């Protein structure tokens with residue numbers, strides 16, 4: 001669980017990251033921020049490509065950035081979209097979140113009052129993960 005101060009920082013980081021989205025094709029800007037086991041925050045935005053299949057979601061940009069910095073445990077993921085309704089992470093991102101945070105809390109915020117707040121297990125029931133390979 002993030003502290004109220006951490007949650008504020010996560011929300012600000014996700015909003016700032018959305019401003020850096022590279023989304024010339026969809027025009028759908030997404031920002032994400034993750035809180036790691038050691039208390040650090042990493043942010044990311046979606047990065048699209050003229051070869052559409054190569055587009056990377058904001059959540060995965062943030063998570064890969066955390067992993068590249070040596071942080072492999074996620075506690076919380078905050079997603080921000082400048083929309084009226086909150087955006088839940090896509091299926092691929094849910095799978096990637098589960099890999100590094102089987103108990104992670106996911107919070108999606110937007111410019112409206114709508115909010116999503118739940119566990120990765122609720123968003124990805126009967127998940128396949130690292131434990132299945134042992």
Ligand code: THU
Pocket residue numbers: 023026028029030045046047048055056057058059087088089090093
């Ligand atoms: N996108 C994200 O970054 N995160 C999500 O959870 C949903 C979708 C991005 C991918 C693509 O750049 C754009 O939003 C439209 O799908």
